[in-house]
């Protein structure tokens with residue numbers, strides 16, 4: 001489940017190429033142009049997140065990554081003049097991941113022994129509308145000259161995702177590493193036609209730790225060519241509908257029940273320290 005290693009995209013490969021091209025074009029704009037489309041505040045998650053704005057671990061140097069978020073829950077501004085195809089490529093890929101995630105949720109329901117094979121799908125019925133915060137995020141890691149990198153700095157600090165599942169496609173430069181149950185990081189073979197599926201903390205809570213959220217990270221490459229290359233990835237973060245209660249489904253009390261929207265607010269409050277929700 002941690003890694004779906006098959007060439008899963010088929011026809012979708014063109015969609016992936018388009019979103020990589022459009023994202024690259026956007027991130028190559030000047031900072032003042034990009035910041036016109038900045039993510040606003042609190043729970044409103046649409047838009048550009050510049051390097052350093054989000055902190056996964058405040059005790060470490062900032063991650064050397066930028067992002068652009070899209071969620072139909074928060075309609076926002078698009079750079080339609082600067083990057084004409086950007087909105088369409090995001091909405092297309094969002095929809096494909098939405099459909100794919102329903103199939104994966106059905107498999108999960110069966111695998112976990114629920115009689116209703118749509119058990120988990122029913123928690124995500126609002127996807128694509130204003131009652132579900134699932135988000136597509138284009139990540140952009142700029143080339144790194146030697147002098148810019150601090151001791152202990154990463155492109156993306158090790159963390160778990162606070163969602164149900166993350167579907168992730170990385171470019172040919174690779175760099176994503178996932179931690180196995182022995183605590184050893186495994187580097188995933190870069191293949192822009194493979195989708196990596198990462199278990200998030202909400203699924204861990206639903207399953208009372210039967211499925212564990214997978215730690216992952218992106219280090220600064222040792223290879224000079226990779227270090228001086230841009231890295232890109234596209235991540236789809238699957239989240240339950242706002243009113244779903246996240247709780248241990250076997251009835252045990254390992255985690256306090258919390259609504260999906262409150263859980264999201266709690267996480268954003270931690271990651272976007274400078275803001276209040």
Ligand SMILES: O=C(O)CCC(=O)C(=O)O
Pocket residue numbers: 139156161168170176216217218232233235
């Ligand atoms: O860019 C990647 O490969 C990882 C990004 C990631 O883990 C995240 O945004 O949560």
Ligand SMILES: [Fe+2]
Pocket residue numbers: 159160161166216
């Ligand atoms: Fe992540």
